[in-house]
Amino acid sequence: MREKIIVWLNNNVSPKRIKHILGVEQMSIDLAKKHDCDVELAAKAGLMHDLAKFFPPKKLLKIAKENNLPLDDITEKHPHLIHAEISSIVAQQEFGISNHLILEAISNHTLGRPEMSKLSCILFIADKLEVSRGDTPELNDMRKVSEENLYKGLAMVCNYSLCYLLKSNQLIHPRTILTRNWALSSQN
Numbered sequence: 001m002r003e004k005i006i007v008w009l010n011n012n013v014s015p016k017r018i019k020h021i022l023g024v025e026q027m028s029i030d031l032a033k034k035h036d037c038d039v040e041l042a043a044k045a046g047l048m049h050d051l052a053k054f055f056p057p058k059k060l061l062k063i064a065k066e067n068n069l070p071l072d073d074i075t076e077k078h079p080h081l082i083h084a085e086i087s088s089i090v091a092q093q094e095f096g097i098s099n100h101l102i103l104e105a106i107s108n109h110t111l112g113r114p115e116m117s118k119l120s121c122i123l124f125i126a127d128k129l130e131v132s133r134g135d136t137p138e139l140n141d142m143r144k145v146s147e148e149n150l151y152k153g154l155a156m157v158c159n160y161s162l163c164y165l166l167k168s169n170q171l172i173h174p175r176t177i178l179t180r181n182w183a184l185s186s187q188n
């Protein structure tokens with residue numbers, strides 16, 4: 001199964017993105033071990049989270065409509081934001097994935113979702129902190145905290161992503177803020 005997915009990725013995403021995907025797979029495995037989550041599910045979610053990363057906007061919207069995926073003003077104008085949900089659909093259609101935890105984690109990896117599962121939190125964090133994202137003190141600090149306290153790490157990652165979006169003058173989807181507020185309230 002893993003080999004089949006990697007062959008598919010080689011044909012559909014850039015070599016740089018494959019490096020990121022393998023980094024996410026590994027970090028998801030590591031976090032799953034630390035936080036008592038199913039390692040096999042974490043590995044699969046990591047490997048398949050960005051299947052649709054390079055689909056053009058029209059293709060993303062077409063698949064969304066075919067599958068009755070709800071869109072809003074922001075995602076209609078910026079279809080790249082739904083590459084997560086579309087990756088989950090591709091995982092079902094291309095690789096027969098039916099496990100809801102895997103599919104939800106893939107769907108939630110960009111914007112998150114309040115009350116999302118532990119597996120979703122792990123993938124969300126791994127996507128932002130995997131090794132090829134860099135070696136800055138800030139990233140390393142978030143990696144350390146995420147190993148020790150998943151929800152504290154999640155809140156830090158949400159703040160980090162929001163700061164990046166503000167600094168780079170990018171649109172912020174309301175779900176990003178809802179996820180961040182939920183992460184703050186989930187820390188202990």
Ligand SMILES: [Fe+2]
Nearest residue numbers: 049050053110
């Ligand atoms: Fe992604």
Ligand SMILES: [Fe+2]
Nearest residue numbers: 020049050127
């Ligand atoms: Fe990613």
